[in-house]
Amino acid sequence: MSDLLARRWRPATFLPEADNRDGSLTFVVATLCFLACLMALTVLATNRAVNTWSDQLTSQATIIVRPRANETPDLAAARAAEALAGVPGVIEARALEREKAEALVEPWLGDITDLEDLPIPRLVAVDLDNASPATPSTLAAALKARGIDGIIDDHSIWTRDIARSADVIAWVCGGVFLLITAAAGAVIAFATRAGLLARREVVEVLHLTGAENLFIARLFQVRFAQLSAIAGALGAVGAAGVGAVLRLTAGGGELTHAIPILWSDLLVVAPCPLVAALVAAIAARMTAERMISEIT
Amino acid sequence: MGTSPLARLSDKLFAADDVLRFDNVSLTYGRRAEALRGISFALKPGSFHFITGASGAGKSSLMKLIYMAVKPTAGKIELFGHDVSKVSAGDLPFLRRRVGVVFQDFRLLDHLSAFDNAAVPLRIAGLKPESYRNDVAELLAWVGLKDRMHVLPPTLAGGEKQRLAIARAVVGRPEILLADEPTGNLDAEMSERILKLFTQLNRLGTTVLIATHDQTMVARSGMPVLHLDAGHLIRRAAGEE
Structure with a gap:
């Protein structure tokens, strides 16, 4: 019986599978991912609205x-x-x-x-x-040739304002996105620190058995990257759900709608799990390497 | 298994020399009195020694210095020809892999099965499970844990934990085996088996150093003794009381 079990044995992870802090951490990261995805959807919708308005005004x-x-x-x-x-x-x-x-x-x-x-x-x-399109000077020349006194309004003052507003919205969204990313990194770093302290005995045993700092750091890196990928998927699904509701209730693309979201826009949330995992992996790795050097 | 260039070079240069050398080593924890004072000794490859002494004499501190859990406050320790104070952080793990340790408090990983615990050094060394799965099973069977290899340490009795800790320490065929009170929780028969295991490993070339209170085991083995008294080392010949 034991021989059979030995043959079927697969190495377990060096870190415990679950931690009672995982639920809270998943919720926090999922919320941050949800907000980041909403930011991305907002930028897309704003750009589309601005382009539609600008096209109509410039034509x-x-x-x-x-x-x-x-x-x-x-x-x-x-x-x-x-x-x-x-x-x-x-x-x-x-x-x-x-x-x-x-x-x-x-x-x-x-x-x-x-x-x-x-x-x-x-x-x-x-x-x-x-x-x-004919330029304002071309139009002015045509009027002048026929002796007509007229003032030409090519709507450029409005298109400039709209473009400027769109730029501001894009920069603000980009700034908020970076802030959310930094917050997610900080949360993961904090969790890694707490996890390392909670698993100090595991770290010490691995260290004294000959594990390199990088080997131990990678355990935490993989752990938090996996957790963040799941949280990122949850956040992305949530944001896509909100986007779908907006699409169904507000319609898409028309000038009359403030948030013209297309179905294809919802794909923008797809990389979220990957980005969340990447941010978590970097934050966990940097924190773990630094802390392992300090505590061992 | 990964081996650093430093370790490979050491194998060639240090083959016939002392495997471990303490040169006037002292150790102080914080502001407390010295745990060890002016310790000097050397171990030849393939030697077998006991460390004896009363509780608080410094046996565990000496062990910690050898497995590089702490650094000496004075003096020099050479392990496999390397001054451990000067070994880079990158080379330290490779030195540690050459030392097997049975900790006094076992230090088993409670969330891993007995089998996983025993396999820790081999996994850290980067070996593939297929290459050691049977060896680990055989070793666990040999230390009497054949039917307990897939249970978690918290469900093991004290003696079983100790045998598992011993299995983990020897599974990677270390060049030096350190054991801190390895038979403290074992009955006479199992103590005898464990001592026999250590002797067999020693015959295969492993340098063995055992810290113990068990004077019967020391006397029966006939091996030389390093006796510690209040942090001072007193050498004793084999069989000397």
Whole structure:
């Protein structure tokens, strides 16, 4: 019987399989991974929203037309639309009706009945070719050639603001991500220190039996890397679940939605277990090597 | 098994010289009185010695110095030709693998089976389980743990733990075997078997050093004695009271 058992024997791990601190540590690391994954999803969604908004803004321009003394505003707008329609890089130019122009200024002037007495400028909406859009100077030259006085708004002030806001969000998310990573590393380092002290007798026996510091450090490294990989998977699944709920409730990709998450975005959480294991392995290894040198 | 260049070089240069040499070694723990004072002795390869002395005489401290758990506060210790104070941290494990130790308090790993405990030195040395599985089983059977090899140490009796600690110390065929009170919890028959095991290992070339209170075993073996008295070493010839 004992011979059979000996033949079937497989080496057990030098460190005890489970520790009563493992549950708490798994929860903390899983929570940090969950937050890190949410950060990644936020960056993706923000970038997509910004790109959508920027594309829409950069593919349009608005011309404010000022009629000449002997010209009606509607005629001036029609002439401007005609002048711009043939410019390379312009897909379509159309003069907006007076009602639409009035609707645009209504939020600032309120619902007043005698708007027709005000000299509301006429607008021309220009759709630009995304591949090679006409520049503001090209549009200005076309208007000038036809003797039309107009102000060109290419929305660049808005796109710059949006791009700047997106950059800020990306940097903030990146900073929070690094902070979470550092916190995870610190938690693992703390746990490694506690684990080493709790297993001091094991460490001493291995050391006195001829184990190298690296050999012992690797035991803790593998242990915490495995634990963190599991915690990372739990955090990733949690974040993917939240992302899926947002996708189902908010839809994806449309400008009207604040967080346009696509199903494919959920894949961004996939490397989380690997990254968590890597961070834990580095933190545990560095801590264990330093501590083993101190206590032995 | 991995062996450092330093250890390999030592094997060649030190083959016929002293395997262990203490030169005026003293040891003090913190601010307490000296545990060992001016100890000097040398062991030839393949020798067999007992260390005797009353409790607190310094037997365990002497053992700790030899298995490099503590460093001397004065003097020089040479193990396999290396000054242990000057051995690099990277070479120290390779020196320790050449020394088998039976600790007085056994120091078994409670979460590992008896089989796993006995195999610890071989696993640390990097051997594959297939190469030593049968040897470990045979050794455990020899020390009377054939039916206990897959139980955890906390379920073993005191004598069984001691035999397991002995099995772990000798399983890697160390060049020096240190045993601190190895028969303290054993009955007469098992003590005899263990002493026979140590003698067999000694005949195969292992240098053996046993710290013990068991004067009967010392007298029966006829081996030379290093007697410690309040930290001082008093040599005694074989059989001398």
